[in-house]
Amino acid sequence: MVRSRRREEADNVDARSIRLSMTPVGRGSCRTETSGLITARREPRPTGSSSAGASPYQVKMKMPGHRSSFLRTSAATIRGEQCLPARLSRTCLAISLIAALLAAGCGSKSTTALDLAGRPVDPLQATNAKAVLLLFVSSTCPICNRYAPEFRRLHERFAPRGVTIWRVYPDAEDTDSVIQEHQREFSLPGNALRDPAHALVKRAGAQVTPEAALFLPGGKRVYRGRIDDWYTDFGKSRPEPTRRDLQEALEAVLTGHSVSTATTTAIGCRIARR
Numbered sequence: 342m343v344r345s346r347r348r349e350e351a352d353n354v355d356a357r358s359i360r361l362s363m364t365p366v367g368r369g370s371c372r373t374e375t376s377g378l379i380t381a382r383r384e385p386r387p388t389g390s391s392s393a394g395a396s397p398y399q400v401k402m403k404m405p406g407h408r409s410s411f412l413r414t415s416a417a418t419i420r421g422e423q424c425l426p427a428r429l430s431r432t433c434l435a436i437s438l439i440a441a442l443l444a445a446g447c448g449s450k451s452t453t454a455l456d457l458a459g460r461p462v463d464p465l466q467a468t469n470a471k472a473v474l475l476l477f478v479s480s481t482c483p484i485c486n487r488y489a490p491e492f493r494r495l496h497e498r499f500a501p502r503g504v505t506i507w508r509v510y511p512d513a514e515d516t517d518s519v520i521q522e523h524q525r526e527f528s529l530p531g532n533a534l535r536d537p538a539h540a541l542v543k544r545a546g547a548q549v550t551p552e553a554a555l556f557l558p559g560g561k562r563v564y565r566g567r568i569d570d571w572y573t574d575f576g577k578s579r580p581e582p583t584r585r586d587l588q589e590a591l592e593a594v595l596t597g598h599s600v601s602t603a604t605t606t607a608i609g610c611r612i613a614r615r
Contacts, residue, residue: 452544452560454509454534457517462534464507465544465560471503472555472594474587475541476568478508479550480515480523482610484572488551489527491568496530499591506531511547511612513537539615549609553587555594564590566605575608 452465464473476492478485496506508531510520520533536542545554546565555564569582590600 452540454536454538454541457520457533457535459517464505464534464541465556468505468558469503470505470558472505472557472591474499474504474506474591475545475547475554475556476506476508477511477542477545477547477550477552477554477612479510479512479610480519481512482550484575484609485551486527488568488571489529493528493530495568495587495591498588499595500531502595504591504595508533509536509541509547510534511536511539511542511550537615539612542612547612549607549611551609552607555587555590555600557594563594563600564603567607572608 453461453463456462464475474495478492480486492508500506508529510533515523515535517535520535523529524533534541541547545552545562547554551568552566553564553568554562556562564587566586568587569585570579571582572578586602586605590602593600
């Protein structure tokens with residue numbers, strides 16, 4: 342069947358004339374348009390709707406000539422596709438948009454990690470908690486493991502008062518099974534998240550384990566740093582801490598006061614940058 346010139350021109354776009362504009366439309370969401378030809382929207386995937394290891398985002402795409410208003414797609418769509426650099430078909434252009442949306446996130450800061458079932462979780466999303474505490478830990482860091490009793494004490498003291506506490510494992514070698522064994526061995530309370538892509542590490546500014554980051558509802562960080570001053574240097578510690586910085590920050594937030602010291606230097610095992 343011979344294709345008309347009009348149809349061929351409609352299905353092909355000169356790559357050099359494409360103009361992209363990305364507009365944030367909410368946390369983790371954005372909209373991308375290409376000269377009015379295609380509109381793609383990236384947004385967080387509903388919790389529990391994706392399989393383990395899948396992208397925590399979905400892209401909704403609208404193309405002229407399609408009856409359906411939006412085509413839902415994911416990162417799997419772009420596998421095995423090849424597009425010529427000079428001229429792009431509608432399909433290849435759409436795939437390029439999808440890849441950019443999923444990879445770049447339209448400049449937004451993702452705070453999505455994975456729970457131990459492989460499901461995406463954003464611990465800083467809208468919550469009824471009075472504060473959200475991220476404790477960055479590692480199963481192989483000896484300082485982290487020595488803090489296990491303090492983790493339990495903090496959980497017992499503050500979880501009943503409305504603080505949501507997450508242990509965040511940024512090391513990719515801390516797999517689901519390793520974390521579960523770590524929890525059992527050291528009797529660690531609360532929920533755990535894997536952060537192999539360092540979304541939470543970057544959001545919090547964490548540099549070592551153990552390190553704490555305290556957020557208000559809405560995602561404002563009010564404290565980052567050490568749990569206390571027990572360690573003065575790597576391998577050097579006091580018999581007992583003389584100042585409990587994290588506890589002071591938590592008490593300030595729960596009593597409606599400002600945190601006096603928003604940042605301290607944590608001593609621990611350095612987080613390898615991604």
